[in-house]
Amino acid sequence: MVVEQQLRAYVDYLRDMGIYDLYRREDPKVMLPEGLKERLAVARPAAPVVRSAAATQAVAAQGVGARTSVAASAAAAGAARMVSVAREAVPTAVDPEWREVESSMPKPPSLDAVGVVPVERLAAGERAVALQAVREDIGECTRCPLAYAGRRNIVFGDGDPNARLMFVGEGPGADEDETGVPFVGKAGQLLNNMITAMGLKREEVYIANIVKCRPPANRVPEFVEATTCSQFLARQIDVVRPEVIVALGATAATYLLGVKQPLASLRGQWHSVRGAKVAVTYHPAFLLRDPRQKGEAWKDLQRVMVEMGLSAPRRAT
Numbered sequence: 001m002v003v004e005q006q007l008r009a010y011v012d013y014l015r016d017m018g019i020y021d022l023y024r025r026e027d028p029k030v031m032l033p034e035g036l037k038e039r040l041a042v043a044r045p046a047a048p049v050v051r052s053a054a055a056t057q058a059v060a061a062q063g064v065g066a067r068t069s070v071a072a073s074a075a076a077a078g079a080a081r082m083v084s085v086a087r088e089a090v091p092t093a094v095d096p097e098w099r100e101v102e103s104s105m106p107k108p109p110s111l112d113a114v115g116v117v118p119v120e121r122l123a124a125g126e127r128a129v130a131l132q133a134v135r136e137d138i139g140e141c142t143r144c145p146l147a148y149a150g151r152r153n154i155v156f157g158d159g160d161p162n163a164r165l166m167f168v169g170e171g172p173g174a175d176e177d178e179t180g181v182p183f184v185g186k187a188g189q190l191l192n193n194m195i196t197a198m199g200l201k202r203e204e205v206y207i208a209n210i211v212k213c214r215p216p217a218n219r220v221p222e223f224v225e226a227t228t229c230s231q232f233l234a235r236q237i238d239v240v241r242p243e244v245i246v247a248l249g250a251t252a253a254t255y256l257l258g259v260k261q262p263l264a265s266l267r268g269q270w271h272s273v274r275g276a277k278v279a280v281t282y283h284p285a286f287l288l289r290d291p292r293q294k295g296e297a298w299k300d301l302q303r304v305m306v307e308m309g310l311s312a313p314r315r316a317t
């Protein structure tokens with residue numbers, strides 16, 4: 001049923017984008033397998049959000065801009081790829097090894113491509129209001145297929161609008177979808193512990209994700225979803241202007257930096273996006289599955305601490 005919902009979400013999205021000829025194309029890459037059209041005909045999305053064609057065009061004209069064009073052109077490929085995903089076991093959402101073998105995905109643009117980074121930083125007292133304005137722009141967003149895939153809440157971001165340090169994950173899970181707050185489940189607990197180990201409190205950092213709506217069954221966000229949604233993340237970064245961003249996992253690194261590289265090759269060096277230094281480490285959910293990598297993640301965080309002049313809290317003796 002989840003697969004049917006995902007497929008239906010893509011069909012609805014393509015229809016909203018004005019793409020009606022998917023079934024008539026002769027490119028074998030987008031031909032649907034025997035019987036799938038019938039399955040799509042009976043499948044229904046969970047809690048669909050309906051948007052008129054006029055509203056869709058208005059959204060496209062308003063500012064999604066070039067990135068939406070990229071997203072739209074990738075949508076057909078994404079829908080076709082769903083078919084092959086449907087036949088396979090859906091990989092775990094944050095498994096970097098899986099991301100490394102996901103070679104069919106186009107190289108995404110980096111978040112630097114969203115637009116020019118504002119020269120002037122907002123005054124500290126203005127940033128909370130500016131973040132609220134970004135949230136209001138998102139509204140009850142239907143800009144990508146995740147709007148049609150059963151989300152309960154848009155998970156915008158959490159933390160200090162004046163934070164020096166920002167964490168960026170992949171997307172909301174079930175707990176986050178339920179509460180509307182990023183990183184509140186078991187992975188969130190581990191992230192909290194990581195922040196504490198760095199000598200900080202969660203309230204002192206800012207936390208957001210590449211996509212703001214939960215992908216069904218916690219699958220990895222599709223290219224079209226991530227490249228459409230990450231414009232809002234870019235605006236959050238521009239408002240907060242953190243000194244350092246920690247990319248949690250391969251998906252966050254991929255769409256922040258616009259790279260298609262294994263996670264291992266991105267760790268241990270500094271990158272940059274939108275004026276902030278970027279460090280790459282494992283996603284907490286991956287560390288829960290493979291605790292042997294916690295030491296490696298701690299090395300990554302220690303480099304961040306040195307960069308920011310942070311000291312680990314003293315342990316009670």
Ligand code: SF4
Pocket residue numbers: 138141142143144145146147154211212213225228229
């Ligand atoms: S994931 Fe982002 S772009 Fe897609 S519907 Fe949600 S808020 Fe909109």
